[in-house]
Amino acid sequence: MYDGIKGFRDFYPGEMAARRAAMDTLEETARRYGFREIGTPALERAEMWTDKSGDDIVDELYAFEDQGGRHVTLTPELTPTVARMVVAKQQALSKPIKWFSTRPFWRYEQVQQGRQREFYQTNVDIFGSSAPEADAEVLAWAADALTGLGLTDEHFEFRISHRDILGGVLESYDADVDVTAAIRAVDKSDKIEAGEYHGLLADAGLPYDDAVQFADLIASGDLEAVVEFSDTERVSDAVENLQNVLAAAADFGAREYCTISLETARGLDYYTGVVFECFDSTGSVSRSVFGGGRYDDLIESFGGQPTPAVGVAPGHSTLPLLMQRAGVWPEETISTDYYVLSVGDTRTEATRIARDLRANGHVVETDVAGRSFGAQLGYADSINAETTIIVGERDLANDEITVKAMDSGDEAQAPVDAFPGDLERPTVDDFE
Amino acid sequence: MYDGIKGFRDFYPGEMAARRAAMDTLEETARRYGFREIGTPALERAEMWTDKSGDDIVDELYAFEDQGGRHVTLTPELTPTVARMVVAKQQALSKPIKWFSTRPFWRYEQVQQGRQREFYQTNVDIFGSSAPEADAEVLAWAADALTGLGLTDEHFEFRISHRDILGGVLESYDADVDVTAAIRAVDKSDKIEAGEYHGLLADAGLPYDDAVQFADLIASGDLEAVVEFSDTERVSDAVENLQNVLAAAADFGAREYCTISLETARGLDYYTGVVFECFDSTGSVSRSVFGGGRYDDLIESFGGQPTPAVGVAPGHSTLPLLMQRAGVWPEETISTDYYVLSVGDTRTEATRIARDLRANGHVVETDVAGRSFGAQLGYADSINAETTIIVGERDLANDEITVKAMDSGDEAQAPVDAFPGDLERPTVDDFE
Secondary structure (H helix, E strand, C coil), X not given: CCCCCCCCCCECHHHHXXXXXXXXXXXXXXXHCCCEECECCCEEECHHHHCCCCCHHHHCCEEEECCCCCEEEECCCCHHHHHHHHXXXXXXXXXXXXXXXXXXXXXXXCCECCECCEEEEEEEEEECCCCHHHHHHHHHHHHHHHHHCCCCCCCEEEEEEEHHXXXXXXXXXXXXXCHHHHHHHHHHHHHCCHHHHHHHHHHCCCCHHHHHHHHHHHHHCCHHHHHHHHCCHHHHHHHHHHHHHHHHHHHHCCHHHEEECCCXXXXXXXXXXXXXXXXECCCCCCEEEEEEEXXXXXXXXXXXXXXXXEEECCECCHHHXXXXXXXXXXXXXXXXXEEEEECCCCHHHHHHHHHHHHHCCCCEEECCCCCCHHHHHHHHHHCCEEEEEEECHHHHHCCEEEEEECCCCCEEEEEHHHCCCCCCCCCHHHCC | CCCCCCCCCCECHHHHHHHHHHHHHHHHHHHHCCCEECECCCEEECHHHHCCCCCHHHHCCEEEECCCCCEEEECCCCHHHHHHHHHHCCCCCCCCEEEEEEEEEECCCCCECCECCEEEEEEEEEECCCCHHHHHHHHHHHHHHHHHCCCCCCCEEEEEEEHHHHHHHHHCCCCCCCHHHHHHHHHHHHHCCHHHHHHHHHHCCCCHHHHHHHHHHHXXXXXXXXXXXXXXXXXXXXXXXXXXXXXXXXXXXXXXXXXXXXXXXXXXXXXXXXXXXXXXXXXXXXXXXXXXXXXXXXXXXXXXXXXXXXXXXXXXXXXXXXXXXXXXXXXCCXXXXXXXXXXXXXXXXXXXXXXXHHHCCCCEEECCCCCCHHHHHHHHHHCCEEEEEEECHHHHHCCEEEEEECCCCCEEEEEHHHCCCCCCCCCHHHCC
């Protein structure tokens, strides 16, 4: 007997049905916005990550040498792959390019609640527009997808900022600041004590008093104060862009879910503009569920024409936790419209009925194990059949079958030749 | 600029839409039969394959050591994984267990038409029934799925046999035959010359004259002759089982697609009963598209209770080739119901219309790049928009918008307040 691998989940039908319902909602919403599905490989050249050294992600790669001597890795995220795909067909693709996909990714991380080593994301990206409407559409998709799952503004909020606000304010200090390190410190600020946070900022080169002042300014979320303090075009442009995105988000229907939060930085280095994180507001401890933002330089860094981009990637490990806490996670059960029970020498008629019901689009099972009446009825119950059609020899001799509602136990006879006949979805009520 | 890896495909939206339509047909058909979706990991312990030495598949594994020192592999097929999953929950699962899933697998093979190193399959399996109805249901699903794709009995056939017919007949010879090697020879027989075929049978231990006689007997497909020649219970039982499966297939609606073909052996060693392959009959050269069969011993070999099983796994690399040859592969294009074109200061009204149309379930795009009238109209054309709604400042001043049919170019004015109003799917015809 073999075990599965730590951090890699098996999904049995009940849980999978709930996950599929959530994935379908995200994907159907994306399709309605005109995002188009793409298919992407599980393996890429490891250099796509290792060439940019210093990233945490490199230590988490499932990388190896393939039989052809290629240094390859299971992909830990989608963005470099879609960047590669955009570059490969840059001329042929009409802009803006709007793509989505749902698939697993792999990172060798510590396994904990909501974090597996194999994890699924629905990635949604727009390439080729720097306009605030593109950011707003990504936010609108995320809001529509979450409300489509039954969540409301009581359950989640989008904390939104612009990467240049932090960067620009940091530049205003008369000190040699490691901006990346400082932004990482801000990114962690809600998970650590104030003292540790200030210490990390100091480590990044900010004198201690400035670190405290900076932390307070950013925590205030006061856009005017930020512009006034820094007094640079970079910060005032960033604030203006953020305000334009929020105005567009109002038209696109997503503004009500957005809160300005200048501490929102997103750890990944490739973000360049507006960044946001979806926070779970169902509990006393707010948690980040997923995030996204603008990454205008990535395509060029992959050798393509300069191409602005913005995207988001809800994960199917953390989303179920949010939905469970909000009480909107689907029941983890399977459902069945009909079980066609065959007793005695009635297989020909029973399978004919099953096929006719399937042709109407219903989920229909029939006996494939030569089992007794009781065993079949128990099985029908175990698959949550709504209606069981009993095809017995004696009934058939009278050209009849029995229709049984599984919840009430009500039964009625029905003429076999007219079943299902013109009835789209026959129930016991049609024959009582 | 990075390249993708040989044998790993990128799927852009047009091709992906066609693939998704095919996958959806297979999956929707499976759901109607009461097969339940499962989710399975990309990585398993390599020992699940390497413990059974001698299998070709072992040389094709993408195997490596993970950061925790586990010897793992990208899964080259689903069956061992589902066997592991059945064993892990054997007591809790009600039988028969009917599962399906669509996902990629990986084998380091020679890349050629219809064969990539990353390839997608829809696996459909029944566990816990040895009855011929289970084999028949798997055949019926495959037939329904293929006809659902637009294929007919002119395009494909299922060549069907029983593994014990070959094995039993080989046992009847007064020679020390390597049955596995001989069955592999039969499996290759339609791809090699008769002389080479006879030679392989001889290598497997069959005297040359017997090899020729055996090849002719098997090629005849004559079940009575086979029973008479071998005169063993094993062969007569196998023939009876095959006949029972074909009789059940008649009730389940799949008999008309089945041809008895005793040369059908399936290379994999784990098959134990009825085996079948779907052949492409659209061209002068028949090709195997996919196969399946019964594998009653596998669950037990994975440490579970003895559990009969039968399954099939159409692949999404060869299926498109069959569909293309038959002329039923979907057009590789994207489609869009509405493009909402915004010119001037009309974003608020344009996005309101886009949102209302999306709420009706339509695929709707609107401007997210701040572009000109002409650029937007060109984009609407590039995404095959059926109708464009033009929201201009002057029209809006008169409380009107323009509805434009993209194929005819016909236009009509519509009142903005009543658009879309009660109309489910407004077109220019509603306002002319």
